[in-house]
Amino acid sequence: MPGRVPARTDMRRRWQDAGFVIPVFAALLLMPPFLNLFAIRRLLFGVPLEVVYLFSIWAALVLCAVTLSRGLPHQIDPAAYTEHSGPDDS
Amino acid sequence: MLSPDFVILTAVAYVCLLFVVAYVSDARASQGKAGFLRSPLVYTLSISVYCTSWTFYGAVGTAARDGLEFVAIYMGPTLVFVGWWFILRKLVWVCHSQGITSIADFLSSRFGKSSSLAVLVTLIAMVTITPYIALQLKAITTSIQTVSSARGHGDRLAGLDDVSLALGAAIGMALFTIFFGTRNVDVREQHLGVVAAIAFEAAVKLLALIAVGLFVVFGMSDGLGDVYARAVEAGFDVHEREPFGSRWVALLILSASAIICLPRQFHITVVENSNEEYLRTAGWAFPAYLMLMSVFTLPIALYGLATMPAGSNPDMFVLTLPMAAGQDGLALFAFIGGFSSATSMIIIASIALSIMVSNHIVLPLALSRGDHMAEAGEKGIARLLLRSRRISIAVILLLGFLYFWLTGESDALAPIGLISFAGVAQFLPALLAALYWRQANMKGALSGVLIGAAVWIWTMFLPSFASTSPTIADLVKNGPWNITALRPEALFGMEGIDPLVHSVFWSLFLNAGALIFVSLLTQQGVMERVQSGVFVDIFRSAQGAQRRVIRGTATTDEIFFVAERVLGWHRAQSLFDTANVPRGDDAVGVAVSSDFIARLERELASSIGAASAHVLLSKVGADDRISLEEVMQIAGETQQAIEYSHELEEKSHELRLTAQQLQEANAQLHELHRQKDDFLSQVSHEVRTPMTSIRSISQILLREQDLDQDRRSRFVKTIHQESARLTRLLDGILDMSALEHGERNWENRPINGETVLDRAFTVCEALARQHEIAVERIALVDDVRIMGDPDRLCQVFINIIANAIAHNSAADPMVKVFSRVENGNYVVDIADNGKGISMEYWNNIFDKFMRVQPEENGAAVPAGLGLGLNISHTIIQKMNGRLELVEGPMRGACFRITLSLCDRVSA
Numbered sequence: 003m004p005g006r007v008p009a010r011t012d013m014r015r016r017w018q019d020a021g022f023v024i025p026v027f028a029a030l031l032l033m034p035p036f037l038n039l040f041a042i043r044r045l046l047f048g049v050p051l052e053v054v055y056l057f058s059i060w061a062a063l064v065l066c067a068v069t070l071s072r073g074l075p076h077q078i079d080p081a082a083y084t085e086h087s088g089p090d091d092s
Numbered sequence: 093m094l095s096p097d098f099v100i101l102t103a104v105a106y107v108c109l110l111f112v113v114a115y116v117s118d119a120r121a122s123q124g125k126a127g128f129l130r131s132p133l134v135y136t137l138s139i140s141v142y143c144t145s146w147t148f149y150g151a152v153g154t155a156a157r158d159g160l161e162f163v164a165i166y167m168g169p170t171l172v173f174v175g176w177w178f179i180l181r182k183l184v185w186v187c188h189s190q191g192i193t194s195i196a197d198f199l200s201s202r203f204g205k206s207s208s209l210a211v212l213v214t215l216i217a218m219v220t221i222t223p224y225i226a227l228q229l230k231a232i233t234t235s236i237q238t239v240s241s242a243r244g245h246g247d248r249l250a251g252l253d254d255v256s257l258a259l260g261a262a263i264g265m266a267l268f269t270i271f272f273g274t275r276n277v278d279v280r281e282q283h284l285g286v287v288a289a290i291a292f293e294a295a296v297k298l299l300a301l302i303a304v305g306l307f308v309v310f311g312m313s314d315g316l317g318d319v320y321a322r323a324v325e326a327g328f329d330v331h332e333r334e335p336f337g338s339r340w341v342a343l344l345i346l347s348a349s350a351i352i353c354l355p356r357q358f359h360i361t362v363v364e365n366s367n368e369e370y371l372r373t374a375g376w377a378f379p380a381y382l383m384l385m386s387v388f389t390l391p392i393a394l395y396g397l398a399t400m401p402a403g404s405n406p407d408m409f410v411l412t413l414p415m416a417a418g419q420d421g422l423a424l425f426a427f428i429g430g431f432s433s434a435t436s437m438i439i440i441a442s443i444a445l446s447i448m449v450s451n452h453i454v455l456p457l458a459l460s461r462g463d464h465m466a467e468a469g470e471k472g473i474a475r476l477l478l479r480s481r482r483i484s485i486a487v488i489l490l491l492g493f494l495y496f497w498l499t500g501e502s503d504a505l506a507p508i509g510l511i512s513f514a515g516v517a518q519f520l521p522a523l524l525a526a527l528y529w530r531q532a533n534m535k536g537a538l539s540g541v542l543i544g545a546a547v548w549i550w551t552m553f554l555p556s557f558a559s560t561s562p563t564i565a566d567l568v569k570n571g572p573w574n575i576t577a578l579r580p581e582a583l584f585g586m587e588g589i590d591p592l593v594h595s596v597f598w599s600l601f602l603n604a605g606a607l608i609f610v611s612l613l614t615q616q617g618v619m620e621r622v623q624s625g626v627f628v629d630i631f632r633s634a635q636g637a638q639r640r641v642i643r644g645t646a647t648t649d650e651i652f653f654v655a656e657r658v659l660g661w662h663r664a665q666s667l668f669d670t671a672n673v674p675r676g677d678d679a680v681g682v683a684v685s686s687d688f689i690a691r692l693e694r695e696l697a698s699s700i701g702a703a704s705a706h707v708l709l710s711k712v713g714a715d716d717r718i719s720l721e722e723v724m725q726i727a728g729e730t731q732q733a734i735e736y737s738h739e740l741e742e743k744s745h746e747l748r749l750t751a752q753q754l755q756e757a758n759a760q761l762h763e764l765h766r767q768k769d770d771f772l773s774q775v776s777h778e779v780r781t782p783m784t785s786i787r788s789i790s791q792i793l794l795r796e797q798d799l800d801q802d803r804r805s806r807f808v809k810t811i812h813q814e815s816a817r818l819t820r821l822l823d824g825i826l827d828m829s830a831l832e833h834g835e836r837n838w839e840n841r842p843i844n845g846e847t848v849l850d851r852a853f854t855v856c857e858a859l860a861r862q863h864e865i866a867v868e869r870i871a872l873v874d875d876v877r878i879m880g881d882p883d884r885l886c887q888v889f890i891n892i893i894a895n896a897i898a899h900n901s902a903a904d905p906m907v908k909v910f911s912r913v914e915n916g917n918y919v920v921d922i923a924d925n926g927k928g929i930s931m932e933y934w935n936n937i938f939d940k941f942m943r944v945q946p947e948e949n950g951a952a953v954p955a956g957l958g959l960g961l962n963i964s965h966t967i968i969q970k971m972n973g974r975l976e977l978v979e980g981p982m983r984g985a986c987f988r989i990t991l992s993l994c995d996r997v998s999a
Binding site: 018025048067070076 | 163173331338379387390
């Protein structure tokens with residue numbers, strides 16, 4: 003089954019990239035130029051729009067984090083990340 | 093209303109409950125039944141020690157004053173935890189593999205186990221955290237007074253003032269921390285009992301805040317919209333007053349760095365972490381916790397603003413709102429929540445600080461006092477450490493109390509939360525460099541942290557006293573010695589921005605700048621290089637370099653002696669037995685492998701810090717210079733192998749490039765070769781035509797002797813013509829090749845173009861008369877200085893004019909030569925009224941052997957060689973000019989020669 007290994011490696015890389023991109027992208031969404039698009043003195047369900055926006059992003063981040071936690075590769079030992087895994091001495 | 097007695101006794105009872113929780117947890121752990129205590133849930137809850145009373149009470153106050161700003165304080169940590177895979181995971185792995193005990197230990201260990209860096213970081217942490225502890229004490233006293241305000245004249249405890257309350261709180265916390273935080277010098281500096289208590293407190297404060305929030309939003313109002321509607325009714329602006337700007341970004345950065353760099357956060361997230369996989373849960377659960385903590389902040393603040401009397405302290409809305417509604421039980425619960433957040437911060441911060449102080453300040457001092465080792469019995473160093481830790485905790489809390497006492501009623505404490513965030517943010521550049529930049533070195537980290545901290549003290553810490561001290565207020569206003577460029581809140585004239593943004597920008601900018609430039613300009617020490625590899629490549633190398641056997645100079649007994657002093661006889665014994673290291677008489681001449689030394693050093697480091705462990709082992713010569721050099725050599729070999737493979741890669745890349753270049757050169761050669769072949773075949777063809785006619789005619793002449801005179805002379809004439817043509821051809825080819833290869837020394841000198849043209853024109857007039865063609869010279873200029881070779885230029889003029897004359901088949905033939913100066917160029921147009929040159933030849937008229945085929949045969953004109961125009965073209969090029977075919981004024985062809993004028997006087 004030599005075909006499966008690269009596929010798994012590929013998935014692992016995707017998860018790792020997602021783990022990097024999501025917080026960075028979220029940080030951009032939470033920075034001024036973007037954030038000020040929603041600070042327009044308007045109410046949504048009786049709540050200021052900027053408040054709704056911030057908490058929606060926050061909730062979405064938590065959901066993304068749940069997914070990431072499930073998807074990111076598990077590891078037992080740093081040595082597992084190298085090709086040769088030796089006995090851990092600590 | 094609640095009586096002070098009741099409130100204070102509740103608080104005391106709550107602390108007793110914490111003691112029980114901690115004690116039971118410790119007891120279970122020591123029976124090996126830690127189970128639930130070592131779970132991701134407890135770990136996540138304990139991280140929420142981030143939420144102190146500053147956030148519990150203060151967030152509502154901030155929300156009332158500055159709107160959504162409080163969200164940034166939670167958003168930074170949220171982002172860091174969602175991205176746990178990148179920074180936190182690596183940090184935890186490194187710290188576990190190296191037995192790191194604190195952030196000071198982490199930085200010192202990475203940068204060559206430097207003691208000075210550890211001391212510096214410890215001192216900065218002390219300066220930043222002590223006021224923070226004072227703030228918690230203040231929160232405790234204020235909340236006790238608020239919640240028990242009105243009555244209770246008969247209470248015995250009501251007589252207690254702020255100061256004694258704070259002192260009581262400080263003593264209580266000191267007792268708890270000393271009791272559970274310094275029970276032993278643990279293998280990994282983990283305190284299960286304390287962590288359990290902190291997790292318990294985290295749950296309490298979350299539930300308390302949510303309870304108050306639900307009560308306000310759904311008990312007292314009719315949902316969220318109602319809260320906002322009431323606030324609007326009461327005349328409050330529920331929207332953000334100003335657009336989000338640099339202050340928001342600065343707060344995000346500060347809070348993101350605080351969740352890593354605050355000593356208590358580093359301790360609880362990294363040091364107390366018992367399993368790296370727990371980060372997986374904390375990665376989403378901690379952001380969720382933060383979100384729940386802040387979801388009701390804004391409604392509570394707005395409801396308070398709308399309903400409470402003007403002038404009431406918004407920082408205490410969490411307590412005063414339930415009290416105003418007569419919900420004493422809820423108010424007490426909220427008070428316990430706030431009390432939890434204050435006490436948990438005090439406990440963890442003082443443990444983290446005491447570890448730093450005892451490992452990096454007390455122990456090095458004790459070790460340097462000489463023969464301490466000999467006097468100390470078994471576990472002597474461990475005992476020394478425990479004692480120094482207990483004293484440190486007491487001293488830290490005392491300092492916090494003193495700070496609280498001295499600042500008293502002033503509001504100097506209020507902004508201390510952000511000030512201390514900005515203080516510890518100075519560790520961030522060094523910390524990131526420690527994890528990701530191999531070249532970062534100790535001098536860089538030291539200067540970065542030092543400069544950053546100095547700028548922070550000057551631009552932020554100092555101005556916070558402006559309201560209490562007139563001297564400092566004056567300093568902030570005018571700068572030291574009236575130097576305006578050094579004003580703390582307008583450094584180098586940067587005015588008009590928020591003081592927080594100003595300070596964060598300058599301190600972090602100069603900090604990171606110093607770190608980078610000093611690191612680039614100075615060399616790493618041997619130890620730093622080893623450590624940088626271990627830290628940066630934690631997921632890559634699996635500590636391969638440390639596994640080799642290296643011989644040190646210490647005997648096993650000496651090393652055992654050291655181990656025993658720190659770890660105790662039992663653990664030292666088991667450590668030596670597991671590694672099969674002989675001792676006593678068997679061990680004479682047995683050298684200890686560096687593998688074992690490295691492992692022992694890590695074990696020691698997890699108790700006393702990397703720098704001290706290193707010093708301790710160096711003292712007995714277990715890790716002397718020579719063995720270190722050997723470590724380097726081996727590490728170097730690995731590095732070399734890596735570099736070699738890099739080199740190979742580069743080489744092969746170079747080879748590929750070279751091959752490509754060769755290929756291109758080859759293609760060019762092929763092209764040249766083809767051109768040469770073409771040229772040769774053309775030349776031979778050209779030579780062959782006259783040769784053939786000469787040969788056949790001479791054959792006729794030889795064979796047929798009886799030819800009449802007339803024909804004979806015609807044949808001879810043809811032979812003469814053809815051989816003349818051959819000669820001209822060969823001359824042309826020679827001329828061309830000479831021009832092309834520059835064999836002739838070409839020299840452009842200043843000449844008068846008009847003189848040359850006149851000369852050529854005169855020559856051609858004769859030819860024109862012979863062909864009965866009118867030639868006209870129209871000169872619009874009479875003295876033109878150009879650079880060139882007069883003879884060659886004349887040759888070109890003659891060639892083109894002669895062509896125009898020779899190939900003109902018009903009924904009334906005419907050639908006109910125009911000369912003028914145009915745009916700084918000398919332009920000569922030679923035009924005729926012949927048939928012109930059909931479009932198909934326009935592109936290649938200047939090629940070799942290119943001849944325009946006469947359209948009707950029998951033209952009187954002899955065919956040209958096809959070299960003249962090519963040679964002319966080359967000559968003009970050599971004079972940096974242009975020869976081109978243009979649309980002429982008459983219907984025939986028009987050749988234009990353009991030569992740039994020169995400034996010098998003609999020869």
